[in-house]
Amino acid sequence: MIVAERKPMAEIIEMVKDCSKVLVLACRGCVTVCSAGGEREAAVLASLIRLGMKKQGKTIEVIEGSLVRQCDKEYIDAIDQWNGSYDAIVSTACGVGVNFIANLRKETMVYPALNTTFFGGSAEQGIWTEQCAGCGDCVLHLTGGLCPVARCAKSLMNGPCGGSVAGKCEINKETGCIWQSIHDRLGSFDRLSQMETIAPIRDWSSSGHGGPRKIVRKDLTIA
Amino acid sequence: MSFEPKITLFSCHYASQQSCAEEGKELQQLGFPATIRLVRVPCTGKVQLTTLLQAFEDGADGVYMVGCPVDGCHNVKGSVRAAKRVAAVKKALEELDVESGRIEMVHLPRGLHPEFVAAGVAMDKKIRTLGPSPFQS
Numbered sequence: 354m355i356v357a358e359r360k361p362m363a364e365i366i367e368m369v370k371d372c373s374k375v376l377v378l379a380c381r382g383c384v385t386v387c388s389a390g391g392e393r394e395a396a397v398l399a400s401l402i403r404l405g406m407k408k409q410g411k412t413i414e415v416i417e418g419s420l421v422r423q424c425d426k427e428y429i430d431a432i433d434q435w436n437g438s439y440d441a442i443v444s445t446a447c448g449v450g451v452n453f454i455a456n457l458r459k460e461t462m463v464y465p466a467l468n469t470t471f472f473g474g475s476a477e478q479g480i481w482t483e484q485c486a487g488c489g490d491c492v493l494h495l496t497g498g499l500c501p502v503a504r505c506a507k508s509l510m511n512g513p514c515g516g517s518v519a520g521k522c523e524i525n526k527e528t529g530c531i532w533q534s535i536h537d538r539l540g541s542f543d544r545l546s547q548m549e550t551i552a553p554i555r556d557w558s559s560s561g562h563g564g565p566r567k568i569v570r571k572d573l574t575i576a
Numbered sequence: 577m578s579f580e581p582k583i584t585l586f587s588c589h590y591a592s593q594q595s596c597a598e599e600g601k602e603l604q605q606l607g608f609p610a611t612i613r614l615v616r617v618p619c620t621g622k623v624q625l626t627t628l629l630q631a632f633e634d635g636a637d638g639v640y641m642v643g644c645p646v647d648g649c650h651n652v653k654g655s656v657r658a659a660k661r662v663a664a665v666k667k668a669l670e671e672l673d674v675e676s677g678r679i680e681m682v683h684l685p686r687g688l689h690p691e692f693v694a695a696g697v698a699m700d701k702k703i704r705t706l707g708p709s710p711f712q713s
Contacts, residue, residue: 362671393626397668400629405672407633407711 354383354474355447356481357390357467359398366405368464369443372413375402376439377466378432378454379419380446387481390445390467392419398445398466423450429457472503489559489566495547497538502560504531510552581703583612584631585696587642588620590650590686597688606693609700619643621654628665628679632711638703639665640680642695648685655683675706 359365369375377399385391399415406413418435420428423446432442432454441462444451448469455463471483486503492510493500502508506524512532516523520533539545559566587595595603595614604610617623620643631639641662643655659681666676680702682695 362668363673366672393624396626397629400626400633401668401672404629404632404711408672408674 356387356473357469372440374414376442380423382422496535581637583638584636591642591684594688619651619654620658637709638678642682
C-alpha cells in the first residue's frame with residue numbers, strides 16, 4: 354500500500370488560514386489501512402483544524418466526507434455532492450488523490466493533509482516499513498524476493514557495501530542490511546551462486562528519472 | 577478577575593466508583609473540585625481521540641482521564657490504549673503551540689481511595705496555573 358503520515362498542523366493551518374469553510378476529504382483506500390487518512394483520521398484532523406483556527410481567533414466551518422478512493426475519476430465525481438459547501442478541499446489521500454482532484458476539478462482548490470512517504474506494509478500494529486520503490490524494473494526474482502532498491506540505503510545492485518557490520522546497515526544501525534538478508538535467503542535455497550552474478554549498470558529511466566510514467570493497456574481502453 | 581476553569585474528566589467506572597458513594601455526594605464532601613465535569617465510561621480504552629479533542633472544542637480548559645493501573649486494567653490493555661491517546665493529543669496540542677499539560681492520564685486502582693480526589697485537585701491547580709484555554713474564541 355501507499356504509506357503516508359499527517360503533515361504538521363502548523364503547515365495545514367497555514368494552508369487554510371484564509372478559508373471560511375473547508376471539506377476534509379478522507380480516502381478509504383491505502384491511507385485508511387495505514388491509519389493516516391481514513392475517516393477516523395479525517396475526523397481528528399477536522400477537529401484540529403477547528404481548534405487551530407480558534408487559537409488564531411478565527412472560526413472555520415469544517416465538513417467531513419470520504420471517497421472510496423481518490424485515485425479514480427469515477428470516485429472523484431462523487432465530490433459534486435459537496436458542491437458549494439466549501440472554499441477548499443483538504444485531502445487526506447496520498448499525493449495521487451490530491452493530484453487527481455486538481456486534475457479533474459479545475460475550479461477547486463485542494464490542499465494535501467499528508468506527506469506521502471513510501472510503498473510499504475504493516476510490520477506490526479502501528480509500524481509500517483518501506484518495501485518497494487516502484488522503480489519500474491523489478492529485480493526481486495534475482496534477490497530472493499527482497500528489494501535492494503527500496504531497502505538498501507544506497508540502492509546498491511551489487512551489495513553488500515563495505516559498511517555493513519554484523520548484518521546491520523551503516524546508515525542506520527537499527528536497520529538490517531538487506532544484502533545480508535538477500536545473501537542468507539539465497540543461501541537457504543542453495544542459490545548463493547546468484548550473488549556472484551554482477552548486475553550491470555542500471556538504467557534508471559524506468560524509475561521516474563525519465564519523467565512521469567504511464568501505462569497503457571490497449572485491451573482495457575475504451576477508445 | 578478570577579478564573580474558574582472548566583475541566584472534563586473521562587474516568588472508567590472502576591476507578592471512579594467513589595463518584596457513586598453516598599448518592600454521589602461523597603466526592604463533593606471530600607473536596608473534589610466543582611470545576612471538574614466527570615464523564616464515566618465503561619473503559620478509558622474506548623475514548624477516542626475525537627472525543628478528547630471535542631472536549632476542548634466544547635470549551636474545556638483542561639481534560640484528563642483516569643483509568644486502571646497499567647498492569648491491572650479490567651479490560652487488560654484499555655488504560656494503556658487511553659494513555660497512548662492522551663499522548664497523541666499532547667503531541668497535537670504541541671503542534672498547535674498549546675501547553676501539552678492541558679491533558680493528562682492518571683492510572684488509579686479501583687475502589688474508594690483519596691488519590692482520585694487528589695488527582696482532581698492537582699488537575700484543577702494545574703489548569704488554574706495555565707489559565708484559560710487558548711481555544712476560546
